[in-house]
Each structure stands twice: as C-alpha cells, then as structure tokens.
Amino acid sequence: MADLIKVGMADYKVGRSPSTLISYGLGSCIGVSLYDPQRKIGGLLHIMLPDSTQARASDNPAKFADTGIPLLINDVIALGASRSRLVAKIAGGAQMFAFANATDIMRVGTRNAESCKQILKRNGIRVIAEDTGGNYGRTVSIDLSTGSYKIKTIDRGEKTI
Amino acid sequence: MLDEFDLSPIQLDALREIGNVGAGNSATALSQIINKRIDMNVPNVALVPIEDVPDLVGGPDAIVVGVFLRVYGKAPGNILFLMPQKSAFYLVDTLMGREHGTTKKLDPMDMSALKEIGNILSGAYLNAFFNFTHISMLPSIPSLAMDMAGAILNVVLVQLGVMGDHAMVIETKFLAEDDGINGHFFLVPDPGSLGTLIKAVGVE
Structure with a gap:
C-alpha cells in the first residue's frame, strides 16, 4: 500500500509517487498542492494566514501563505521537480461561522485564497484548479502518482479536482 | 504584553481556578436545563502548540458541533463549546422532549436550541469570571456550525496564529450522568488578555 503522509496545521510535506499527502479538517485554512506531472513529485502545504507582516521572528513560516509557499516550492524542486512544470491546486478558505458584523479575522478564508493565488502567480506557478470558499470544512489529499487532488466534506460529498 | 511562556x-x-469556577457555573446551568447530573473535570489550562489543539477533541476530522461566541470587554477572547455530533443529537432530543435517537440531522429549531445552550453556558461562565476578577466580559450572539473539528477550531486558532505558535486554552470537559452528553468548553483569551486576567486575580 502506498504511503499516506499527514500534513498538520501550519505544516508542509513533499514526496513522490506513489505516496499520498493528506491534510485533515481545513476550515479557513488553505491546502496548497504543487505537482510536477512528469517527475510525479509534489507537495502539500497547510497555511492558516495570508501574510506574515505581523509575525514574530520566531514564528513558523509554514503558517503563512507568503512565507510558506516559497518554502514548498524550494523543497519540491530540491526533490527533483522542475519549476516550469509545477502546477498548483488549492482548496479551503471557508468561513465557518456566520456573523452579521464579520471582522477581518472572520473573513480570513477569502483573504487566504486571494493571497495564495497572488503568491503562486508571483512565483510563476499556474493554479489549474481550486475549490475555495463556502462555510464547510474540507479534508484534502493529493495522490502523487496522478496529481489528482481529492476534497472530502461532511455534507457535500467528495470531489476530485 | 505578558507572554504566555512567562x-x-x-x-x-x-487561571485554572477561574476556569473551574466558571465551568462549575456552566455545568450547574446545563444540569438544570436538562434535569440531569453533569460532571465536569478540573479545567485543563495549557499552552498547546497550535497544530495539536484539534487532537484535544478527537482529531481534526472528527465530526463535532461547535457554538462559537466572541467575548468583548477588557479581556477579549473567544468561547467555543464543542460537542461530538452524537452528544449534540442527544442534547437536542433531551431539550425537545423527543425520544433519544430521534435526531439524525439538525433542523433550524435544533440549531437555535443548541445556540441558546451555548449562550447560557457562556453567560454562566463569564459571570463567574466577573465575580472573580471584576472584569466585565460580554458574549456576542452565538453562531453554530457542524463540521470537522479541525475546521471549526480554525476560527479560534487563526486569531491566535496571528500572534504566536501556541494557544492558551482553558478547557473543561462535561459529562452527563448517563454518558449521553460530553462536551468541551474552551475559553481562549486573546493574546493580550492573559495579562489582564492574571493581574485582576492579583497573582504576581
């Protein structure tokens, strides 16, 4: 059986076929996956926040989109992926609780999604699929033998992008 | 600002004692509503690495019902009352006077009832807090979600995540006498609030 590698909150992992990388229970967080379809190498990053401008020096860089994505890119390239072939798929960024006067922090899901796309673009990586927004949690996994990105929910079934 | 590490x-x-009194108040309120004895444990006050918090309630993909309230005042923070799905169904059956096992899905009336429970528990909790610290804290209206524990906890963790890699949680577990209901009550002070609370109890 192929490896199932768990990626925690504010964490990232890279690997190669036939492993699967999985991250459970994303709410406003985003699961950013990168994949090189030719070498069958990829990675999965679970970010919590859009940017690290308010971060302390000691903070874990994988928590933020702007510092986490470059780390992920470097590590998949170090494993043998080619930057020009890398494609990204992202999922998550929900708003779990509805409040009439939602503050910025409540809308962090939307901001996370925007930030991820912007940073991927800045790094020259195409986002070929996404499943973001809504008010429900997602468990995401990327199968590194095919690059398919599976999204599981509780009430809304399962889909692959 | 007082750092949690200090x-x-x-x-x-x-902090544990404040949590204890608050949780005791809440447990009494819940017990009176459902007319059953409720046991609670001594609150766990801990500094938890953010990524480990979902494990406190059965892992990030366990299905739970969460009632979330924002706390306003001098020591702002978040309150989250989490129950496994089964407990939430059992609780609404009890509240609605239905036979246990009837509820398979929450309708709007059920959700409203659970939110009200969250409201009452938070009120009882914060009231105890006030008696102790004389810091007045007001809860927002409650909001409810049924989903994966990780996704629900995100909401409180993100706020803390802005400030650091650890979460200060004051957590109490409730258990009804017939084991039908267990719940976790989390009070997560905003990072700056911790110092205010400590100062108010007069412990240097």
Whole structure:
C-alpha cells in the first residue's frame, strides 16, 4: 500500500509517487498542492494566514501563505521537480461561522485564497484548479502518482479536482 | 504584553481556578436545563502548540458541533463549546422532549436550541469570571456550525496564529450522568488578555 503522509496545521510535506499527502479538517485554512506531472513529485502545504507582516521572528513560516509557499516550492524542486512544470491546486478558505458584523479575522478564508493565488502567480506557478470558499470544512489529499487532488466534506460529498 | 511562556505555576493555578469556577457555573446551568447530573473535570489550562489543539477533541476530522461566541470587554477572547455530533443529537432530543435517537440531522429549531445552550453556558461562565476578577466580559450572539473539528477550531486558532505558535486554552470537559452528553468548553483569551486576567486575580 502506498504511503499516506499527514500534513498538520501550519505544516508542509513533499514526496513522490506513489505516496499520498493528506491534510485533515481545513476550515479557513488553505491546502496548497504543487505537482510536477512528469517527475510525479509534489507537495502539500497547510497555511492558516495570508501574510506574515505581523509575525514574530520566531514564528513558523509554514503558517503563512507568503512565507510558506516559497518554502514548498524550494523543497519540491530540491526533490527533483522542475519549476516550469509545477502546477498548483488549492482548496479551503471557508468561513465557518456566520456573523452579521464579520471582522477581518472572520473573513480570513477569502483573504487566504486571494493571497495564495497572488503568491503562486508571483512565483510563476499556474493554479489549474481550486475549490475555495463556502462555510464547510474540507479534508484534502493529493495522490502523487496522478496529481489528482481529492476534497472530502461532511455534507457535500467528495470531489476530485 | 505578558507572554504566555512567562506564566508561573501559581499563575497557571489561578487561571485554572477561574476556569473551574466558571465551568462549575456552566455545568450547574446545563444540569438544570436538562434535569440531569453533569460532571465536569478540573479545567485543563495549557499552552498547546497550535497544530495539536484539534487532537484535544478527537482529531481534526472528527465530526463535532461547535457554538462559537466572541467575548468583548477588557479581556477579549473567544468561547467555543464543542460537542461530538452524537452528544449534540442527544442534547437536542433531551431539550425537545423527543425520544433519544430521534435526531439524525439538525433542523433550524435544533440549531437555535443548541445556540441558546451555548449562550447560557457562556453567560454562566463569564459571570463567574466577573465575580472573580471584576472584569466585565460580554458574549456576542452565538453562531453554530457542524463540521470537522479541525475546521471549526480554525476560527479560534487563526486569531491566535496571528500572534504566536501556541494557544492558551482553558478547557473543561462535561459529562452527563448517563454518558449521553460530553462536551468541551474552551475559553481562549486573546493574546493580550492573559495579562489582564492574571493581574485582576492579583497573582504576581
């Protein structure tokens, strides 16, 4: 059986076929996956926040989109992926609780999604699929033998992008 | 700002005691509503790495019902009352006077009832807090979600995540006498609030 590698909150992992990388229970967080379809190498990053401008020096860089994505890119390239072939798929960024006067922090899901796309673009990586927004949690996994990105929910079934 | 890492054992004890009184009040309120004895444990006051918090409630993909309230006042923070799905169904059956096992899905009326429970528990909790600290804290209207524990906890963790890699959680577990209901009550002070609370109890 192929490896199932768990990626925690504010964490990232890279690997190669036939492993699967999985991250459970994303709410406003985003699961950013990168994949090189030719070498069958990829990675999965679970970010919590859009940017690290308010971060302390000691903070874990994988928590933020702007510092986490470059780390992920470097590590998949170090494993043998080619930057020009890398494609990204992202999922998550929900708003779990509805409040009439939602503050910025409540809308962090939307901001996370925007930030991820912007940073991927800045790094020259195409986002070929996404499943973001809504008010429900997602468990995401990327199968590194095919690059398919599976999204599981509780009430809304399962889909692959 | 007081850093969570600098808390002494005595200060942690003080927080635990506040949590204890608050949780005791809440447990009494819940017990009176459902007319059953409710046991609670001594609150766990801990500094938890953010990524480990979902494990406190059965892992990030366990299905739970969460009632979330924002706390306003001098020591702002978040309150989250989490129950496994089964407990939430059992609780609404009890509240609605239905036979246990009837509820398979929450309708709007059920959700409203659970939110009200969250409201009452938070009120009882914060009231105890006030008696102790004389810091007045007001809860927002409650909001409810049924989903994966990780996704629900995100909401409180993100806020903390802005400030650091650890979460200060004051957590109490409730258990009804017939084992039908268990719940976790989390009070997560905003990072700056911790110092205010410690100061108010007068522990240096």
